[in-house]
Amino acid sequence: MDKRSPTLDEVILEEAAGWLIRIEEAPETLTSAPFEHWLYADPRHVNAFTRMANEWGAAAALVVETPTQKPYVRSQSHAGGLRRWAGKLRAPWLAGGLGALAAAAVALVFLYVPMSAPAGEAILYTTDIGEISRFDLADGSSLVLDTNSSARVSLTRTGREVSLERGRVFVDVKPDADRPFSVGEGEVSFTALGTSYAVERESDNWRLEVYEGTVRLKSLRESGVYGAGTGASFKPAGLTSFDLPQTLEPGQPNWTSGRVVFDATMLADAVQAFESYSDKHVTLIGGDLQTYEVSGVFRLTDMEAFLQSVVILTGARLSETGDEVELEAE
Known part of the structure; x- marks a missing residue:
């Protein structure tokens, strides 16, 4: 692809x-x-x-x-x-x-300079697999879409709405008290008056990460206000709050610069992160590989370099047929 x-x-x-x-x-x-x-x-x-x-x-x-x-x-x-x-x-x-x-x-x-659609019309922004793109909006805000993401943006005189259809978005909101800025879809919304935050959607599961200012989460069953350095995982089963880890660049998630940080992360989970940015599927053969822990900073769009690092560190055998990749423990 x-x-x-x-x-x-x-x-x-x-x-x-x-x-x-x-x-x-x-x-x-x-x-x-x-x-x-x-x-x-x-x-x-x-x-x-x-x-x-x-x-x-x-x-x-x-x-x-x-x-x-x-x-x-x-x-x-x-x-x-x-x-x-x-x-x-x-x-x-x-x-x-x-x-x-x-x-x-x-x-x-x-x-x-306006770079906007006629009033009231939503603009669709999308990214392909392996692409991370930044878009500047007509109100002075900006958004970064992660791999394989889709969002519709509507800017009106009374509000600014980002309908996240799939994937992940990071928004840097220009303050405007008269025009609230929200990200969400349907009954779920994450609203801020001026802040930087990321929202991820996978079906009915949502994840919020606040990097600056405050964000209000609202749904039919849950609500709350989150400040910088905090986040929430919102699923049909309930809401879980957490603190954000330190990022490579202050005020923004690592993926916006195309990087990922692993800290004693199991190889199976690390591979899954890379698969989101590639058409390739990696199979780990051998229990030792599944639980092998990796640490370091890697480029998300360069799966090949990551796999070669794993080969060097573990001595595993790497084979590839089309989009299928196998890592087999020695």
Whole structure:
């Protein structure tokens, strides 16, 4: 399965390239209804358009003024795809020159700063398996989606709602007392006025981690307020509160930077964490491997490096057939 980020999907990059060429040939295209419709049809279109322009050396004309962004994780194969597209399309673009596009730069900046859908409409944000992506919202907040996650964001004058359909999200909320910010789905919600927190959903099971400020949990059966450094696991069977462990970077979970910390973690549990970021399935053969404890900091999107470390540490034999991987104890 291709794990490249939807934000730079080759089909969307091709569409973005087409719009860039049309704007160069006819600058009025920049404010046309068809272009605006394409822009707002999918949040990935903005990313593809600006990134493609930057690859072609048009950054000076296309810079969009947004708050400072933290880096997000993307695969090496994805970066290679971008270079391939730039290589294919760079020549005709540069042959036409950047004059018309540069002249339209002011209009482009004003068009892109909102980065939002028409009022009342929700925008769907998704990530593929192995992808961790950051998205900036029109209200000044931002969210980071973990691997294989999906969330719909609705921003109105009275509130801001993130409907988490699956997976995990970390939100950095811009304070606005008149527009509460909540993450949840159905009867479950986690609401804050200005804070940073992560919410994970697996079917009817929810997990809250608060990294800054306070968050109010509310459902038909449970409610509570949680402060920075605390969290809660909410399941149909009940609610469990806990304290958060120290993270590699203050104020955010480790997975947002694509890393995981194991501290005497059983190998079976560690492997399960990596499988969430890969199409590969790992089978551990031998009881000693199942209970072997691993410690250290690893890159979540690099299962191969982790397995090679295990081989070195345990002397296990590694074999692979397609997406099936076996680790067998000596």
